[in-house]
Amino acid sequence: MxxxxxxxxxxxxxxxxxxxxxxxxxxxxxxxxxxxxxxxxxxxxxxxxxxxxxPGLFDSHAHLSYDYYNGVIRLDDFKLLINSCLSAKRYLAMGFTTIRDMGSPKRLSVRVREAAERGLFVGPRIVSGGMILRPAVSDTQADPNCFLRYVSGAAEFERAAREEIGGGADFVKLYAPGEPSELLPEEMAAAVRIAHRLGRRVAVHAHDPGAIDMCLDCGADTIEHASHIRPDQIERLRSGAQHIVPTLAVLSGDIPTPGFTKEQKERALRPLLEANGRNITAAYRAGLVMGFGTDCDSADLIRLPGLEFRMRRERCGMGNIDMLLQATKYSALICGLEGVTGExxxxxxxxxxxxxxxxxxxxxxxxxxxxxxxxxxxxxxxx
Ligand SMILES: [Zn+2]
Missing domain, CATH: 2.30.40.10 (Urease, subunit C, domain 1)
Structure with a gap:
């Protein structure tokens, strides 16, 4: 009709x-x-x-299965699926007609995508990252969201990237925490090589300059968060096909974080928030085409509509049209959906x-x- x-x-x-x-x-x-x-x-x-x-908005850094109130770890798979479908509907109600899911337990976002595509409910377009590949040296207890897949060494990263794509992931998500990064260059390079060969993109959680350098060198497609990006790295991004996806909303004290009061969160995150604001402002002023992500639990975000716009304006002085482009046309480009949506x-x-x-x-x-x-x-x- x-x-x-x-x-x-x-x-x-x-x-x-x-x-x-x-x-x-x-x-x-x-x-x-x-x-x-x-x-x-x-x-x-x-x-x-x-x-x-x-045009419908993008949340280019979403997590369908974040569930801070129930605690993912305590939910059975069926309950988790229902909650994630409801989360998808919440994103849509906020105007996000496309979300890029940056990691979900058991590749749940692939199933939610299928449920919406098969007409179970009207949902956003879901670009699924499957599970997040993280080096196994990390604390394997610290995954309350159950969305990490611990792997080690280039061969395992290559295999895991193949399996995530084989399991329905639209792109591969890597986690590169720490300075120096826990993720090794050969691990990132192996995942990028196989993903690109299979026609998929790679997104990397990278706040720190070491991880950002590695992304630039290995050809990772998107650098998520990019809080501590340096001027020389901004310069390298100006001419290429790699992009940053800042996520400011999650740093707001108004978004609850389990175990923290609002004041505790604001105090703990102040240095990161200030660095992020300064460096993303520099990236914006240099004219980078950047994505639009929130990294929040949709149940929190829907209580604060437009939080990512508000943060970008207040912390980085971004212009209205630029932010609207980031949330639509630029995110479509970054997600490989130019000519499909975003305008x-x-x-x-x-x-x-x-x-x-x-x-x-x-x-x-x-x-x-x-x-x-x-x-x-x-x-x-x-x-
Ligand atoms: Zn995230």
Whole structure:
């Protein structure tokens, strides 16, 4: 069934150059059929009452199975699956029509993706990272989320990357904590080599410069968090196909962390937050095309809509259009979905959100849940 959105605003940077007020967008067969003028198109008419129609957002660093309240470790698999499906619906209600899941227990995000694709519920597009590959030297007790897969040595990393992809992962997620990084260059290189050979990308958790250097040298596609990125590393990223995905929301004291009060979390994270703010600001000012991620539990995030926008504005002084591009078109590019979603253009998937006001002029329009969310031509039914 088709839809015609009437009386909407479009932002040219996000809509293939078409912008202005009193416009229309037509949707047919799950795709955008026309943007600007929808004359001659049939379908259910939706009056946008002058609101702004945006491409659906990306959370390019999500964790479907974070569950701080129940504690993943205590949940049986069926309960975990139900909770993760509900989490997917929450992301969609926030306007995230695509999420890149950065690690879930038992590759659960692959199953949630399947449940949504088979029509069990209207959910976001899920780009799944399977389980996270982490060097086995780490503390194997410290995984309350059960999403780490401990491996050691280049051969094991290669095998594990193959198995994650074989098990349905869309990309490979590596964990490179510490300075110097616990992950060895030959381990990262082995995972990148096999992933690229199989046509998949590699994302690496890397806050520290040593791990970021390794990502740059080994050809990892995305550097997650990148809190301590150095100017010379920013320079290297300016010309290439590698990108950073900052995640500021998770550093907010307003996002609860188990075992910490808000004040304790803010005190503990202050040095990281300050370094992150300083270095991501430098990366932004250098003009890097960067992704948009939150790294939060969706149950927390939905209580603070737009937190990632707010943090990027307050901590890094980012401009409204730049943030909107990061959350849509740039994230689509980074996730390998350019030409599929991330813009309002004929032929792309009908991933659309309607927000009141003018987020390009006042980003606080994003600090509330969208009025309407459409994912691949289907209207979200809320949570
Ligand atoms: Zn994460």
């Amino acid at each position: 088709g839809y015609v959105f009437e009386n909407c605003r479009l932002i040219p940077e996000l809509s293939g150059g078409v912008g202005g007020e009193g416009l229309a967008v037509a949707v047919e067969g799950g795709k955008i059929a026309a943007a600007g003028c929808a004359e001659g198109f049939e379908g259910e008419r939706i009056d946008c009452r002058g609101g702004t129609l945006l 309002i253009r004929p032929g792309l998937d009908a991933d659309l959100i309607l927000v009141p006001g003018r987020p390009d002029e006042d980003i606080s329009a994003m600090y509330a849940l969208p009025e309407l969310v459409m994912a691949r031509g289907r209207l979200a039914d809320g949570v």
